[in-house]
Amino acid sequence: xxxxxxxxxxxxxxxxxxxxxxxxxxxxxxxxxxxxxxxxxxxxxxxxxxxxxxxxxxxxxxxxxxxxxxxxxxxxxxxxxxxxxxxxxxxxxxxxxxxxxxxxxxxxxxxxxxxxxxxxxxxxxxxxxxxxxxxxxxxxxxxxxxxxxxxxxxxxxxxxxxxxxxxxxxxxxxxxxxxxxxxxxxxxxxxxxxxxxxxxxxxxxxxxxxxxxxxxxxxxxxxxxxxxxxxxxxxxxxxxxxxxxxxxxxxxxxxxxxxxxxxxxxxxxxxxxxxxxxxxxxxxxxxxxxxxxxxxxxxxxxxxxxxxxxxxxxxxxxxxxxxxxxxxxxxxxxxxxxxxxxxxxxxxxxxxxxxxxxxxxxxxxxxxxxxxxxxxxxxxxxxxxxxxxxxxxxxxxxxxxxxxxxxxxxxxxxxxxxxxxxxxxxxxxxxxxxxxxxxxxxxxxxxxxxxxxxxxxxxxxxxxxxxxxxxxxxxxxxxxxxxxxxxxxxxxxxxxxxxxxxxxxxxxxxxxxxxxxxxxxxxxxxxxxxxxxxxxxxxxxxxxxxxxxxxxxxx
Amino acid sequence: xxxxxxxxxxxxxxxxxxxxxxxxxxxxxxxxxxxxxxxxxxxxxxxxxxxxxxxxxxxxxxxxxxxxxxxxxxxxxxxxxxxxxxxxxxxxxxxxxxxxxxxxxxxxxxxxxxxxxxxxxxxxxxxxxxxxxxxxxxxxxxxxxxxxxxxxxxxxxxxxxxxxxxxxxxxxxxxxxxxxxxxxxxxxxxxxxxxxxxxxxxxxxxxxxxxxxxxxxxxxxxxxxxxxxxxxxxxxxxxxxxxxxxxxxxxxxxxxxxxxxxxxxxxxxxxxxxxxxxxxxxxxxxxxxxxxxxxxxxxxxxxxxxxxxxxxxxxxxxxxxxxxxxxxxxxxxxxxxxxxxxxxxxxxxxxxxxxx
Numbered sequence: 001x002x003x004x005x006x007x008x009x010x011x012x013x014x015x016x017x018x019x020x021x022x023x024x025x026x027x028x029x030x031x032x033x034x035x036x037x038x039x040x041x042x043x044x045x046x047x048x049x050x051x052x053x054x055x056x057x058x059x060x061x062x063x064x065x066x067x068x069x070x071x072x073x074x075x076x077x078x079x080x081x082x083x084x085x086x087x088x089x090x091x092x093x094x095x096x097x098x099x100x101x102x103x104x105x106x107x108x109x110x111x112x113x114x115x116x117x118x119x120x121x122x123x124x125x126x127x128x129x130x131x132x133x134x135x136x137x138x139x140x141x142x143x144x145x146x147x148x149x150x151x152x153x154x155x156x157x158x159x160x161x162x163x164x165x166x167x168x169x170x171x172x173x174x175x176x177x178x179x180x181x182x183x184x185x186x187x188x189x190x191x192x193x194x195x196x197x198x199x200x201x202x203x204x205x206x207x208x209x210x211x212x213x214x215x216x217x218x219x220x221x222x223x224x225x226x227x228x229x230x231x232x233x234x235x236x237x238x239x240x241x242x243x244x245x246x247x248x249x250x251x252x253x254x255x256x257x258x259x260x261x262x263x264x265x266x267x268x269x270x271x272x273x274x275x276x277x278x279x280x281x282x283x284x285x286x287x288x289x290x291x292x293x294x295x296x297x298x299x300x301x302x303x304x305x306x307x308x309x310x311x312x313x314x315x316x317x318x319x320x321x322x323x324x325x326x327x328x329x330x331x332x333x334x335x336x337x338x339x340x341x342x343x344x345x346x347x348x349x350x351x352x353x354x355x356x357x358x359x360x361x362x363x364x365x366x367x368x369x370x371x372x373x374x375x376x377x378x379x380x381x382x383x384x385x386x387x388x389x390x391x392x393x394x395x396x397x398x399x400x401x402x403x404x405x406x407x408x409x410x411x412x413x414x415x416x417x418x419x420x421x422x423x424x425x426x427x428x429x430x431x432x433x434x435x436x437x438x439x440x441x442x443x444x445x446x447x448x449x450x451x452x453x454x455x456x457x458x459x460x461x462x463x464x465x466x467x468x469x470x471x472x473x474x475x476x477x478x479x480x481x482x483x484x485x486x487x488x489x490x491x492x493x494x495x496x497x498x499x500x501x502x503x504x505x506x507x508x509x510x511x512x513x514x515x516x517x518x519x520x521x522x523x524x525x526x527x528x529x530x531x532x533x534x535x536x537x538x539x540x541x542x543x544x545x546x547x548x549x550x551x552x553x554x555x
Numbered sequence: 556x557x558x559x560x561x562x563x564x565x566x567x568x569x570x571x572x573x574x575x576x577x578x579x580x581x582x583x584x585x586x587x588x589x590x591x592x593x594x595x596x597x598x599x600x601x602x603x604x605x606x607x608x609x610x611x612x613x614x615x616x617x618x619x620x621x622x623x624x625x626x627x628x629x630x631x632x633x634x635x636x637x638x639x640x641x642x643x644x645x646x647x648x649x650x651x652x653x654x655x656x657x658x659x660x661x662x663x664x665x666x667x668x669x670x671x672x673x674x675x676x677x678x679x680x681x682x683x684x685x686x687x688x689x690x691x692x693x694x695x696x697x698x699x700x701x702x703x704x705x706x707x708x709x710x711x712x713x714x715x716x717x718x719x720x721x722x723x724x725x726x727x728x729x730x731x732x733x734x735x736x737x738x739x740x741x742x743x744x745x746x747x748x749x750x751x752x753x754x755x756x757x758x759x760x761x762x763x764x765x766x767x768x769x770x771x772x773x774x775x776x777x778x779x780x781x782x783x784x785x786x787x788x789x790x791x792x793x794x795x796x797x798x799x800x801x802x803x804x805x806x807x808x809x810x811x812x813x814x815x816x817x818x819x820x821x822x823x824x825x826x827x828x829x830x831x832x833x834x835x836x837x838x839x840x841x842x843x844x845x846x847x848x849x850x851x852x853x854x855x856x857x858x859x860x861x862x863x864x865x866x867x868x869x870x871x872x873x874x875x876x877x878x879x880x881x882x883x884x885x886x887x888x889x890x891x892x893x894x895x896x897x898x899x900x901x902x903x904x905x906x907x908x909x910x911x
Contacts, residue, residue, distance in 0.1 A: 030769060081769050082797050127861050128769045311689075326653040330695045330721060341766035342697075344794065353723075360723035362690035 044119030164499025211506030229285030251317030282376030515539025702757030777869025805848025
């Protein structure tokens with residue numbers, strides 16, 4: 001096992017990365033190795049999918065598998081080794097299928113056949129022990145001694161960024177939104193990685209291509225969410241329990257939540273959102289369900305305590321799951337790409353077992369005093385009051401904007417974002433997105449002329465909203481985004497945030513503060529390049545970084 | 556009275572510690588610290604609390620040789636309920652931290668729904684749990700675990716494995732072999748009727764599926780040992796677990812055979828499952844495997860390419876028999892997962908259990 005895809009990875013004097021029997025996240029070596037093999041195979045599928053496209057063959061099921069498969073390997077998504085044993089074999093079949101389609105079409109068109117090398121040729125062993133012995137060809141840093149840490153770091157940056165891209169794209173696909181040019185670009189970049197690239201400039205350009213691609217994907221997901229469930233509206237969300245039977249829905253997938261709401265309608269069960277599902281309350285197509293009663297709990301890393309306290313079943317629809325404690329393990333369900341060994345998985349959209357569990361479990365005995373928070377400040381909502389915002393900036397009432405986004409983590413250093421939020425001056429606005437906000441989003445920061453100081457834009461993919469708002473403000477002030485009184489404080493934890501970071505860089509955003517620590521695969525040389533070209537900044541103390549941010553030019 | 560520091564390490568590497576006086580056994584001392592370890596008889600006769608001593612001095616009280624034999628003792632294995640510290644001790648537990656409880660074992664009430672004779676002396680007992688004080692209807696257990704049923708009007712308890720997979724409606728199913736002169740057997744046979752209430756305590760036991768096991772799974776059940784095994788199989792079927800599965804269900808005579816239809820139904824919905832009903836003293840007309848379950852297991856294992864995980868539930872003789880044939884075929888005894896029934900209580904009903 002070797003894995004260093006997330007921020008919590010083991011860091012020692014001699015090695016950055018998890019390389020023992022079990023990663024810090026709880027993933028065991030077998031599962032990690034199988035995931036490496038799956039990623040390697042999917043790159044091979046992409047090689048043939050790209051060739052197939054060159055002869056006019058597009059197989060949506062292949063595109064689905066590529067993106068779903070990548071999603072299963074994100075941090076805190078799937079820990080079930082048996083699922084990967086099946087997927088490794090399925091990947092080989094899918095590779096054979098797209099290869100056959102390519103060969104047939106190319107032959108029919110009289111075109112010479114291309115036989116791609118590397119992952120496209122990989123054949124998994126038929127037994128478990130044999131598959132695990134094949135891991136050495138697939139481990140993420142296998143060539144680092146050969147090509148050097150900088151080249152290796154950029155290859156890894158692209159691979160991990162593509163995991164985020166695929167995860168967002170998968171979310172859109174569950175709502176039946178997909179675009180061929182996105183699928184093609186995903187496959188092109190994955191196939192590019194199989195060429196063993198070594199040119200630093202080329203690798204940097206491809207990393208930015210992944211960022212550009214993710215901008216398109218986040219836009220697609222934005223359209224998928226708003227197109228399916230209506231544009232986000234400013235919404236008060238209850239954060240205290242209501243008497244009655246209860247189900248808690250965690251993760252990001254609005255499609256899963258919609259299905260659960262529909263199936264629990266009129267069943268006497270209240271549905272609560274958890275974590276990144278909070279913004280769901282702002283969509284008309286979801287808030288119309290009266291039994292979507294509120295949001296429960298805080299940041300994902302608190303789930304072992306909070307899930308134990310929740311008196312009903314809990315379902316995880318995407319990241320982030322951490323080891324379910326015995327006390328609530330029987331009450332946990334997973335769906336979609338998520339998995340934990342010994343936890344019930346639902347993969348057919350029939351949530352009857354979840355509903356049965358909700359009816360058997362006690363639920364909340366009584367109402368707690370009502371307390372609410374506000375969400376729903378998507379780009380359309382914010383831009384709907386753009387005139388007011390622009391006037392407030394021009395009058396000096398608003399001095400600065402902070403985008404505080406990305407994903408949260410368990411380490412004490414994550415208090416940085418709480419301190420930062422608490423110390424922002426009263427004449428500044430915070431735009432939050434992702435789960436970094438759960439340490440401070442129940443605090444009342446007041447308002448500026450009726451505009452709340454904390455505007456929650458949604459899930460981490462709503463970085464797209466932040467970019468749109470920034471672009472609109474830049475347009476209003478007739479300046480570039482980098483001249484706006486705007487600072488991005490990005491909390492990095494896993495691969496969705498890696499994709500978001502690449503998107504911001506691709507959009508030309510400079511001066512991003514990234515923390516609390518940097519990805520271990522960003523070598524000092526790579527960091528120097530990013531600092532030089534994008535003014536990428538490493539977190540210092542909240543006070544110091546606030547001072548730096550507020551020292552920027554004001555429009 | 557001197558007090559010693561006891562440190563336990565679970566199979567997944569987590570540690571637990573508590574203080575124990577020289578006059579206390581380790582199970583009792585742990586419970587005083589709200590650490591409820593696997594245990595059942597508390598008298599050295601069932602083997603449920605077996606552990607490996609890694610360092611320190613202790614005195615071991617009287618133990619059944621079925622529960623702890625001389626070989627086990629020579630390897631510094633102990634039964635925690637009969638272990639009295641004479642120094643600080645470090646011990647290794649053969650099960651994971653998630654199976655240690657930090658609150659008392661739940662006590663629940665249930666109602667008899669049905670009593671069905673599967674054979675002349677084998678009963679299927681169906682119970683319906685009543686909601687607990689919090690309104691919970693179901694029992695939170697892992698397939699393979701057991702509960703203790705209290706004989707009404709007495710303090711006597713008997714351990715029976717759950718044969719159903721975990722569910723939310725609170726229905727429980729048990730397989731009970733009626734023992735001549737057994738108190739609980741007599742109660743079930745003569746007195747128990749639908750509607751009667753029973754008290755149960757559980758879940759207990761550490762004989763459970765290894766969550767992340769990837770290898771094929773072999774299951775060996777002797778008689779009513781099928782209960783815990785079929786609970787595991789029902790869960791695997793319900794979750795569509797991908798492992799290839801072979802079940803070897805052993806009985807002495809054709810008259811003892813039960814659950815043929817249930818196994819056929821299970822295999823119909825779970826194609827991964829292959830099974831053999833093995834009858835040792837079979838007549839020529841028996842269409843299943845004619846011979847011992849150990850022989851059937853050995854034949855299958857010899858033909859297997861991948862070494863399977865092996866789960867066994869039955870008598871000590873069955874466990875030993877399987878261990879003896881498994882070892883030369885590359886599966887060490889400590890790679891077997893098992894629970895054994897030890898019929899050594901005064902009224903000859905079985906107690907539990909030991910797990911590797």
